[in-house]
Amino acid sequence: MQFRKYSGGKMYWRSLVGFWVLSWFLCLPAWGQKQLARFEYSQRHMGTLFRVVLYAPDSSRAGQAARAAFKRVADLNHILSDYEKDSELNQLCRMAGTGQWVPGSKDLWYVLKKSVAASERTKGAFDITVGPYVQLWRRARRQGTLPTPEALAQASQAVGYQHLKLNKKGKTVQLAVPYMQLDMGAIGKGYAVDEALKILKKYGIKAALVDGGGNIVVNRPPPGTKGWEINLGISSPTDTTRQLQLLLKHQAVATSGDLYQYLDLNGVRYSHILNPYTGLGLTDQSRVTIIARNGLTADWLSTAVSVLGPQQGLTLADKTPGAAVSFIRQQNHQTQQWLSRRFKKLTSGILKSEKTK
C-alpha cells in the first residue's frame, strides 16, 4: 500500500511536471508572438525612399533581414534602372536596332514578360518603350517648354511595344528598331517591393510591410491585429489631407498621379504619366489607387488605369483577379470619384474610418 501510495505520489509529480512542460510548449507559439517587436528601417533606392516595417524577435534578426531586403532592391536597380548607365536594361537598349537577340537575366526577363503582357492587355496604354518620350518630358520639365511636334514625331519611331520582342525558348530579347529606350518607372518599384518581401520571408519574417515610394506590399498582419493600417489620401488628386484607412493583408496598394511630378505650362498641368499615343503627359489631373494581389500588378495597373481613364480603367481592374481601383479626377474645380466593384466591396469590409489628417 505504502509502495503504491509512494508510487502514486511519484506519478503525480511526474504528471504535474509533464503537464507543466507540455503546457509550456503549448503556450510557446502565443508566447513567441507576444515577444515579436516592431522594427522600421528606411533607405533610398530607385530614386525614392524604401521603407521596411517588420515584426521580429530581436533587433539583430530584424536588422539582418532588412539589410538583405534592401540589398535585393539595390541589386534590382542595377538591372532595371534607366538612370544607371551600365544597368542590364541600358546595356540591352544599346543593342536596339542591331537585330541581335540578347539573353536576359531571370529578373529582367520576368519584368519584360509582365510588361509586354500588360501592354497587350491595355493595347499600349501601358508601354515600357515610352523611354524616348520620357526623355523629351524630362527635358521639357528642365527647360519649361513642350517638345516640338518634330521631336515627338522622331521619338515616336522608337516607341511601341510591338518592337520589343521576347523569345521564350532562350529567354532572349530583341529591340527591333534603333534608339529604343525602355523605362521601368511604372513597374520596377512594384516588382522590387514584392522581391524585398520575399527576402524578409526567407529570413523568417512573416509579418512585414515594404513601401517603395508609395508602392506598398504587406503580408501577414502585425501580431494581434486584423491587418496593416494603410492611410490613403483619397479625396482629391491634389489634396491628401482627407484620408481613408485601409486594413490590408497579403495585398499590395499603389497610387499614381501628378501630385509631385508634373510640368505646369500656360495653365495646363502635364503629368509624368504619358499617353503613349501622343507622347505627352496626361492633363486630366487624376489620382488612381489600386489594390492588388502583388506590388508589380498594383504598380503597372495604377499607371495603365490613369492613361485609360475611369470607364476602361475600371473594367480592366475588374478583370484582374483581386484588383480594385479608386479613380479620382479633378476637372473645373470639381472632384469626381469612381470606385470599382471590388474596391467598394473591399472597403466596405475593411474601411475603418474616413478622417481628416
Ligand code: ADP
Ligand atoms: P510613380 O513613379 O510616381 O510611382 P508611376 O508608377 O505611374 O508613378 O510611373 C510613372 C513613370 O512610368 C514615369 O515617370 C515614366 O518613367 C513611366 N511611364 C510614364 N508613362 C508611362 C506609360 N504610359 N506606360 C509605362 N510607363 C510609363
Ligand code: MG
Ligand atoms: Mg505605378
